[in-house]
Amino acid sequence: MRRTRAAVATGTLLAACAGLFAATPAAQAADSPGFHIQDGRLLDANNKDFVMRGVNHAHTWYPDKTDQALKDIKAKGANTVRVVLGTGGQWTKNDTADVAQVVSECKENRLICVLEAHDTTGYGEAGAAVPLSKAVDYWLSVKDALVGQEKYVLVNIGNEPYGNTNYTAWTDDTKTAIGRLRAAGLDHTLMVDAPNWGQDWSFTMRDNASGVLASDPDRNVLFDIHMYGVYDTPAEVSDYLNRFATADLPIVVGEFGDMHSDGNPDEDAIMSTAQSLGIGYMGWSWSGNGSGVEYLDLVQNFDASRLSDWGKRLFDGADGIKATAKESSVFGSTDGGTDPGEETGAGACTVTYRLSDWGSSFNADVTIRNTSNQALDGWKLDFSFSGQQKVNSIWNAKATQSGADVHITPESWTDSIPSGGTVSFGLNGSSTGTNAAPSSFTLDSKSCTTA
Known part of the structure; x- marks a missing residue:
């Protein structure tokens, strides 16, 4: 999540870069054992289209809240949770046993688990942030909790891995990180966050996405844009997401809110555009925000009965989670419904x-x-x-x-x-x-x- 203001005005940046994507490389084979990318879409292990409708949860800061939080998030209708983990750089390391427990709780609640390493946030601008190479070290250290979970887990290599300084290094560093993880045997869908505190106002991720995807021998990379103040008009939201969709490049809105310190994001446009394009989104965040952005809490004090206005919008509003989420078929359903042969009437x-x-x-x-x-x-x-x-x-x-x-x-x-x-x-x-x-x-x- 971004906590500082973008350095350059949005309108200038949008006008400055208008490069087109290169052609998309061949899709990953359809017999993947887990989540995979095909023709620009995220498919689950049953080759069913999966559109994330979820919530971020700050596990590394509130580990004692996770068990109940995941139950409540599922009860609100979500099909995905993006879980904040610490690598031991900026924040206390969540070790192998802890990661395995989180994965188990996600599966118990029939939630697809996006695990993200948060310590890379704002690298090059935030003094304590670590580079993507350290995030890769972390994933390799908890590899035993990940291998075999490809049907249920996506690995988000590093949260917002560059701030507004030296962000041009994002492309090569991301390719290197993907290569190291593949060489070590991680076959998961890898989610990569944009630079510029996740908002890609420089279009570094947008204009290099096809090359990054092509660098992965598995062609199994999902791109993650965070939409806060840079995306405060429908035109900006639509332009960014449609460029990926048109180029058959997979993208998800991994974080967004209904307001922010760097501007007022257009959450209605984000949700409606994502729904019209079949693109996933995950709101920031369940609860526990501080440092002046408490308004981003979806529920107050981790109490599922106390939805904030933002929570009401995300869960219950037009194009919201309750109206649009479908559970992944890996939990036994074929299209977000029941197992074949299961009772279909109310009461099952x-x-x-x-x-x-x-x-x-x-x-x-x-x-x-x-x-x-x-x-x-x-x-x-x-x-x-x-x-x-x-x-x-x-x-x-x-x-x-x-x-x-x-x-x-x-x-x-x-x-x-x-x-x-x-x-x-x-x-x-x-x-x-x-x-x-x-x-x-x-x-x-x-x-x-x-x-």
Whole structure:
């Protein structure tokens, strides 16, 4: 994420560079074991088109928030999360075990995981930033957490790898980084961020993208533009994204917001243009922003029930996540819906009930997954306790209890479960005797499987 103002006026820069892209090199073979690029599109391991609709989460600064954050991000309808990692340069290193845990949690929540090394942010201008070569060193050090996860993980080599100084080195440094990762055996889709704090006002990435893609023996590179103040008009947004689309070069808007210190990005144009072109986007960021950009929090204080205006726009607005996201088919769905042969009516579901029992009291974390091919609005979940349990309080939902029977209804912010998505709630209760998880659940009067 960019935190300083661009050095040159946007209009001048747009007029100064108008170079056309060279022809796109041959696409990667369609039998790739994981995500891959073909004809300028990002395809998943089943060769299905995948359009990212997601959120950035600052894991390296808030590791204790990640487990719940990913659940909540999925419950809001996202299909992707871009996870901030520290390499040990500017920020504490997230080691192999930690990265493996993040990947596991992404998969558990059926989110495609974009892992990004953040310490390169603003290299050449930000004093503590590290070069792309150090980011490559980091990826090789956590390689054991990555290999075998090509179906679920994209590797974003380095966040905003140059500021506004010496950014012309971006092209050669990016090619070198890609070459080193391939030589070391990483077969993932590699995502590369633009220079100029990610905003590419110099068009360095735009005008060299075809050469960078051609340098990859796998032809498996996704380009990442960050749209803040440089992209404050529909014309600027459309021109940049359409040049990639016209040239069959794959691109994603890896970060954007509804306002910023360097200008007011046109988030409506970003989202509508991305939707019309079938280009992915990921909003910055779930929660935890500081240094004067707290307005970029999608939810306040990591509380999924407290959407900011920016969060309401991204999740619920026109061309937003809830309306446009489709889950990757690698999770068993063919087009963002259900598995072939799965029940397709409202009520097809899986329930996870995680019990923390302390004898006379307990907590339960409950997740409902919608495995139908349509959104579930105003859902109702019913189950029966196996013993003398009593619900004392509940969050993210409402509960009524009659004897052992419990009836759960949503709060306004958990009212809809998108196809392939989840909603989570928790409850606190008291018990006497044996306390076990309920044996069965029904959603809208239809039986759920348990996990």
